[in-house]
Amino acid sequence: MTAATVPALLADLLRDDPGRPAVTWIDPPSGARVELSRATLANWVAKIGGLLQDVAEVEAGDRVRLGLPTHWLSLAWPLACWSVGAVVLPASSGPADVDVVGDTAEVLPADRLVVVGLAPLGGRSRVPVPAGGLDVGAEVLGQPDILVAYDPPGPASAATEDHDHAGLLAAARHRADVLGLGAGARLATDLGPCDGDGLVDTVLAPLVVGGSLVLLTTPDPAVLTAERPDVLAGSLAG
Numbered sequence: 001m002t003a004a005t006v007p008a009l010l011a012d013l014l015r016d017d018p019g020r021p022a023v024t025w026i027d028p029p030s031g032a033r034v035e036l037s038r039a040t041l042a043n044w045v046a047k048i049g050g051l052l053q054d055v056a057e058v059e060a061g062d063r064v065r066l067g068l069p070t071h072w073l074s075l076a077w078p079l080a081c082w083s084v085g086a087v088v089l090p091a092s093s094g095p096a097d098v099d100v101v102g103d104t105a106e107v108l109p110a111d112r113l114v115v116v117g118l119a120p121l122g123g124r125s126r127v128p129v130p131a132g133g134l135d136v137g138a139e140v141l142g143q144p145d146i147l148v149a150y151d152p153p154g155p156a157s158a159a160t161e162d163h164d165h166a167g168l169l170a171a172a173r174h175r176a177d178v179l180g181l182g183a184g185a186r187l188a189t190d191l192g193p194c195d196g197d198g199l200v201d202t203v204l205a206p207l208v209v210g211g212s213l214v215l216l217t218t219p220d221p222a223v224l225t226a227e228r229p230d231v232l233a234g235s236l237a238g
Contacts, residue, residue, distance in 0.1 A: 004155040005165040006082035009207060010045065013038050016210065023213045024227065025072035028220035032120040034072050041076060043145050048080035048136075050143035053150060056114055056134055058098055060085030060151035061158065065096035066194040067105060070217045071118050074102075074193040078203055085153040088160055090196045103127045160199060172204035180231050181209045188214035188229035188236055201233060 003009040013022075018039035025034045036044070052058040064086045068074040077100060078088045089096050099110045102118040103125040113133035117123045124137035153159070155166035163171060179201070181187055187206045191198045193215070206213045214227050219236055232238070 003169065005153050005157070006079060006159065006169070006204075007149070007152065009169065009204075010042055010079065010083070013207065013210065014042055018042075021212045022207075023072055023075050023215055025075075025215045025217075026220075026223055026227075027120070027217045028223055029218060030120070034120055036072060041079075044073070044076040045080045045083055046145055046147035047140050047143040048076055049083045049147040049149065051134075051136065051140050052080060052084050052086065054143070055139050056098060056112065058084060058086050060149075060153065061087065062097040063087045063089055063095070064098045064100060065089040065091060065093055067091035067099065067101045068116060068192070068194045069102055069104065069118065070190060070192040070195075070215060071102070072215065073116055073118065073122055075203055075213070075215065077116070078193060078199055080147075082153065082159055082165070083147055084149045085151050085157055087158045088199060090194055090199070092196065093161065107133070168200070169204065169208060172200050172208045175200050176205040176209045179205060179233055181205060181211055182230070183209055183211075185209055185211040185230040186214060186228075187211060187231050187233060188216065188224060188227060189232070189234040190216045190219055190236055191234035 022038045022041040023036050064081045081088045098112040100114045102116050115125045115129045117125045117137040125135045129135045156164050159165045159168040191202050193202045214229050
C-alpha cells in the first residue's frame, strides 16, 4: 500500500477487499473473541470519527491522548483520530486537548474526558462518567456510517508527536519489513494498539501490507495454534 495518509490507506483497503478480516481480538481468560472485517472496522472508524468531530468537538491538530488497553476498540480509536486530522498521543505523553480512557481505568475528571466502554462488544461505560465527560457508548452508534472529515489530513499533517501522516506510514512499512510481514500477512501480538510502539507495530504495520491482526490480551499457545498467524510479535515472539 502506497497511500500517503491514514484515511487514504483505509480507503484503499476497502476498495481492495472490504470483506477481508482486519482484526481478530481475543481475551483468553474470558474466552471472548471478536472479529472485524475491513468494512466493519471502517464503519467503527467512521462512527468514532463522527463522534470526535460533532460531539467531542475535536478539530484538526487537536492532541488526543489514548489511554486504552488491549482491545479491538483500541485499534479503531487511533484510526478515527487520524481520519479527522487529530494528533494521537500515547497514555504516557504530555499535555493533551482530549483524554480518552477505558471504563476499566481509574477515571479522573478532566476538561475534555471521553470514556470508552470496554465490554467485549463495547457499549456504555460500566463506571460512572464524571460530570462533563462523554460516555462513548451512549453516543457512538447514532453517528453516521460514512465519515466526512471537516478538515481532512494531508501527507504533511501531524499524526503523532514524532511523525506526520507520510512519515508515520513510512515508519509502518519499515516495521512491517523488520517484523517480516509479507503481503497479506496475519500478525499476532499482545502489544496494545495505544502503547506507544503499538501505534505503528500493531495498528498500522499489518494494514500497510494489506494483512490482518490477531490481538491477544494475554499470551495463549492454544489460541495461537488455532488462529495460525504468519508472524508473532510483542511478548508472543518470545
